[in-house]
Amino acid sequence: MLFVLASLACQTVEDAPSSTPEVSSQQAAVGSVVAELTHAPDVPAATGRTQPTKVVVELEVRELVMPIADGVEYTFWTFGGEVPGQFIRIREGDEVEFHLQNHPDSKMPHNIDLHAVTGPGGGAASSFTAPGHASQFTFKALNPGLYVYHCATAPVGMHVANGMYGLIFVEPEGGLPEVDHEYYVMQGDYYTVGKYREKGLQPFDMQKAIEENATYVLFNGSEGALLGDNALKAKVGETVRLYVGNGGPNLVSSFHVIGEIFDTVYPEGGNNLNHNVQTTLIPSGGAAIVEFKVEAPGTYVLVDHSIFRAFNKGALGMLKVEGDEDLVVYSGKEVDSVYLADKASANSGEKAVAAAEGLSSGDLTPAAQKAAGEALFAGTCSTCHQADGAGMASVFPPLAGSDYLNADVNRAIGVVLNGLSGPITVNGTEWISVMPPMSQLNDDEVANILTYVYGSWGNSGAIVTADEVAAVRAKGGQPAGAAH
Numbered sequence: 001m002l003f004v005l006a007s008l009a010c011q012t013v014e015d016a017p018s019s020t021p022e023v024s025s026q027q028a029a030v031g032s033v034v035a036e037l038t039h040a041p042d043v044p045a046a047t048g049r050t051q052p053t054k055v056v057v058e059l060e061v062r063e064l065v066m067p068i069a070d071g072v073e074y075t076f077w078t079f080g081g082e083v084p085g086q087f088i089r090i091r092e093g094d095e096v097e098f099h100l101q102n103h104p105d106s107k108m109p110h111n112i113d114l115h116a117v118t119g120p121g122g123g124a125a126s127s128f129t130a131p132g133h134a135s136q137f138t139f140k141a142l143n144p145g146l147y148v149y150h151c152a153t154a155p156v157g158m159h160v161a162n163g164m165y166g167l168i169f170v171e172p173e174g175g176l177p178e179v180d181h182e183y184y185v186m187q188g189d190y191y192t193v194g195k196y197r198e199k200g201l202q203p204f205d206m207q208k209a210i211e212e213n214a215t216y217v218l219f220n221g222s223e224g225a226l227l228g229d230n231a232l233k234a235k236v237g238e239t240v241r242l243y244v245g246n247g248g249p250n251l252v253s254s255f256h257v258i259g260e261i262f263d264t265v266y267p268e269g270g271n272n273l274n275h276n277v278q279t280t281l282i283p284s285g286g287a288a289i290v291e292f293k294v295e296a297p298g299t300y301v302l303v304d305h306s307i308f309r310a311f312n313k314g315a316l317g318m319l320k321v322e323g324d325e326d327l328v329v330y331s332g333k334e335v336d337s338v339y340l341a342d343k344a345s346a347n348s349g350e351k352a353v354a355a356a357e358g359l360s361s362g363d364l365t366p367a368a369q370k371a372a373g374e375a376l377f378a379g380t381c382s383t384c385h386q387a388d389g390a391g392m393a394s395v396f397p398p399l400a401g402s403d404y405l406n407a408d409v410n411r412a413i414g415v416v417l418n419g420l421s422g423p424i425t426v427n428g429t430e431w432i433s434v435m436p437p438m439s440q441l442n443d444d445e446v447a448n449i450l451t452y453v454y455g456s457w458g459n460s461g462a463i464v465t466a467d468e469v470a471a472v473r474a475k476g477g478q479p480a481g482a483a484h
């Protein structure tokens with residue numbers, strides 16, 4: 001299905017045609033329209049209507065196995081086949097005839113609670129739908145604003161954690177001011193039995209969810225949903241409006257765009273505007289609209305500024321802005337390659353291939369292990385040891401041709417897992433410094449990184465397996481080689 005381009009969504013009410021926009025091939029009853037629903041990051045075009053009308057919404061629940069990260073799959077429960085659920089756009093005063101269908105392949109019953117609904121359960125009580133069934137209810141959109149909708153079937157937390165949420169925007173009378181781009185971004189937290197990026201099909205972990213100990217915190221349902229080729233796009237001088245939701249189930253988002261200042265925020269999706277905002281708080285089960293003009297070209301990074309979530313749980317997205325530099329606004333060199341590291345190239349190249357076919361180092365050929373390790377090295381090690389492994393004089397020792405590295409594989413595994421603090425001698429030079437532990441990497445990742453390091457820059461060519469890493473990890477946290 002073809003989505004309406006975000007650039008079409010800039011129609012203002014003043015110059016909108018008086019007829020209703022064409023929305024769907026489906027036939028609506030006379031005097032009513034069928035709402036056009038979009039998948040993130042697209043947003044339906046402005047309704048362009050100056051009067052309320054009757055709107056028919058058809059939303060289908062599907063339970064689907066989809067990637068949550070490279071080489072990691074998860075059974076998502078979705079509104080419309082993707083996470084977040086399809087974006088619904090209506091107008092204040094509209095009467096909404098809501099149809100919820102639950103696909104026959106589903107295993108669970110589901111329903112919907114729309115925060116835009118005034119009435120018990122926000123529609124939940126009237127929309128409980130068994131697999132292979134459909135429900136219908138009608139509500140009047142009394143209040144304008146940006147609202148979350150979600151499933152409210154028991155166990156509610158589990159349905160939400162599996163991705164059952166989306167946004168419904170009730171346009172105020174007169175609509176919103178025109179902008180060049182509108183995008184849909186929704187955060188969620190995920191709880192898997194395996195660690196962050198542990199390969200394979202990962203089941204939901206109820207205990208972690210109860211403890212609010214998220215394995216992933218993501219925008220738009222998967223790591224990489226807004227990275228690399230999937231980045232949001234704009235040109236210098238254009239205005240961007242983001243409809244940002246937070247499905248939770250647990251975590252509050254400190255939503256921030258690195259390198260931008262929000263000219264306008266509609267906090268909590270309401271109509272009390274705030275201006276010149278760096279970070280806006282988006283509660284679980286809440287939303288905000290943020291607007292800004294992009295003045296300088298480059299890559300702007302969307303994050304949850306609870307920053308470990310961004311760099312260690314996946315809460316990263318990108319907005320790529322093309323155009324001419326304005327040296328008055330910003331003078332300098334772009335640093336996003338090191339900053340974002342492997343995340344900037346998510347979904348591209350050999351790493352994705354290796355991750356997709358292999359799953360764990362035990363299943364990978366050494367070449368595929370090396371390819372997977374290269375991207376991880378860029379993300380984890382190159383900031384210090386440099387992309388060519390040469391290190392940096394008197395600060396970071398070299399990995400290229402390092403006698404210390406090549407002498408002992410198990411010791412090198414220990415260095416990565418437990419960190420290292422000085423003095424050590426590498427190729428005749430003494431280093432007295434500190435390397436932080438990287439125990440957040442799983443066994444496959446450490447094995448792949450070291451296989452890449454050993455296979456590069458004239459090193460020994462040793463192949464490192466996940467089992468070897470597991471054995472060193474089991475021995476515990478004494479920094480290897482630090483005993484002096």
Ligand SMILES: [Cu+2]
Pocket residue numbers: 077109110111151152153159164
């Ligand atoms: Cu559900």
